Structures are given as C-alpha cells and as structure tokens.
Amino acid sequence: MAQNKPVTLVITHSLLPEQAEMYEQWLGKIMPVAAEFPGHLGANVIRPAEGQNLWNIIIRFDTLEHLYAWTQSETRNALVKEIAPLLTEGDKTEVHTEAAFWFTPPAAHVRRPKQWKQFLLTLLVIFPSTNLVPSLTGLLLPGLKGTLLLHFINDACVVALVVWLWMPIVTRLFAGWLKKN
Incomplete structure (x- = not known):
C-alpha cells in the first residue's frame, strides 16, 4: 500500500577536519538537484556547533515513494560518492514519518531535550x-x-x-x- 503522508529524510554527515567550506560548496550543488525531484517539499541544513563536524540535512518529500526515488537515484548516488572522501562515517540516512521531530537527537547516544x-x-x-x-x-x-x-x-x-x-x-x-x- 502506498505511503501518502509527508516523510522526512535526515542525513547525517560527519566531516573530516577543515572540510566545511568544500562541504558547503557540495551542498550548494546537491540541494537544487534534490529540489527538482518530484514531491520535494523543502530542505534545511543544521550546521554543527562551533568546534564540531556533525552536519544534519533534513529533506521533506510528499510521499515515501518520492523520497525513495531521490535516495535511490543515480544522481544522488553520484553526488554522495563525490563527497564521500570528506566524510568520516559515510552517508548516514534515517527516514521519519512522524509529523514533528524537531527535538529528535541526531544520534542514538544523545538524549532528547527536557x-x-x-x-x-x-x-x-x-x-x-x-x-x-x-x-x-x-x-x-x-x-x-x-x-x-x-x-x-x-x-x-x-x-x-x-x-x-x-x-x-x-x-x-x-x-x-x-x-x-
């Protein structure tokens, strides 16, 4: 059965030191491409706190099928391969179907805020x-x-x-x- 509710893709990238500028350039390249895919509803980038290298990208799609079309696309895979040398832990993705998860921690070992x-x-x-x-x-x-x-x-x-x-x-x-x- 088709998933007809909006879904969110949370991408977590941990960068090697001193790679933020290159990563920002890459984001400037991939974000407009993602926006052209069917069902794209918007994206946000949560930049790391001072002295940290963990980036979170939040992309919303209107359906699970459209989200998977983006994540499984040759275009995205090629762009992720391009940035892979700058990442310490690879391309980590999570799919969220709940309506709101503003306070969901980026990693399992991080506690949710009070x-x-x-x-x-x-x-x-x-x-x-x-x-x-x-x-x-x-x-x-x-x-x-x-x-x-x-x-x-x-x-x-x-x-x-x-x-x-x-x-x-x-x-x-x-x-x-x-x-x-």
Missing part, C-alpha cells in the same frame, strides 16, 4: 506567530474577517512558518541550551 525546554521553544515560536499572522491576514483580507476560511488561512500560515522557518532556526540557535541537562 520536555519543559521543548515546551518553551515551541511556545517561543507559536505565540508570536499566532498573534502576528491574524493581524497581517486581517489587514490583507478584510473581507474574510470572522470567517472559517480566514481562520484556516491563519492556521496554515502559522504551521508553515513554524515548520519551515522558525523551528529550524530556533533549534539551531538554542542547540547548546537544549543539550544541557
């Missing part, structure tokens, strides 16, 4: 978004004031901002704090 920290960061992005978006859509769409359609548009905008913009930024900015007990 729930109260997850709560605070989520609130940090939800609160301003749920207050600013309705104000803006109210100004832009005054004829829809008080309608279910405007409520839907507001919710869709908030979710899109949180998933594709704010949470990737905030989790990267607060990565050190999230790791502390």
